Amino acid sequence: MTGLPLSHIPLFAGLDGAAQQALLARMTRRTAACNEIVFWMGDPGTALFIVNAGPVAITVPDERGDHITLQVLGPGGVFGEISLLDGGPRTATARAVSDVIATIAASQAFTLIHIGWFGTWITMNVLAAAGLLPPRLGFDPYPFGLLTLIVSLEAIFLSIFVLVSQNRQVERDRIRTDVDHQVNVKAHLEIMGIVQRLERIERAVKERPQGM
Secondary structure, three states, X not given: OOOOOOOOOHHHOOXXXXXXXXXXXXXXXXXXXXXXXXXXXXXXXXOOEEOOOOOEEEEEEOOOOOEEEEEEEOOOOEEOHHHHHHOOEOOOEEEEOOOHHHHHHOOHHHHHHHHHHHHHHHHHHHHHHOOOOOHHHOOOOOOOHHHHHHHHHHHHXXXXXXHHHHHHHHHHHHHHHHHHHHHHHXXXXXXXXXXXXXXXXXXXXXXXXXXX
8 A cells, every 4th residue: 555645544534644654654555356355254364454445345154155245345444453453363254346336326427427318318309399409309209208218227227236235235234143142142251251260269369378
C-alpha cells in the first residue's frame, strides 16, 4: 500500500500527514485478482489487511462444505486482526470478489441512466406521433408497449437478484448466530476453568502451613 493515501480509511482518518506517511512506509501493498484467496481458514495469522479498493468476501464453510459469505468488506475495511492479536489460526477465509452487478444497480449513475433513457424514449415517440419528428423515430408509440416489456423484464431479473441476495443474507445470519454461540460457549468454558483454578489456588493457600 506504499504511496496510497490513508485519509479515506476511517481507522487512520484522524492521523496527520506525517503519521500517515510513517505508517505507509511500514505497510506492504498486495494486489489480488478476482476470486483470488487472500488467506484460507486455518492458516497462521501473521498480518492484518486493510482494503484499499474493491470488495473482499469473508467466508466460512457450512456443514456441506459450501462457503457461506459472512461479510463483504469495501474500501477501508479491516480483516485478519483476530488471528494477529491472539496468535491463533485464521477463523475464516478471505477472498477478493467481483460485485459488478450489485455495485452498478445500487449506483446513482444507474438511476440517472434510466431516467435519461426513459425520458428520451418517451419524448422521442411522443414528438414523432405529433409530427414534430420524423415518423421513423416513433417506433414505440403510446402506450409504449416495447418499453413496458423491457422494463418488466429488467424488474424481474432485479427482483431475482434481490431474492438471491436475501437468501444469502439469511444464511449468513444463521452462520453468524452459530459462530457467536460457539464463541460464547468457549468463553464460558474458559471462564469456568479459570474459576476452578482460582479455587484450587485458594484452597492450596489456606491449607499451607503457617509460617512457610
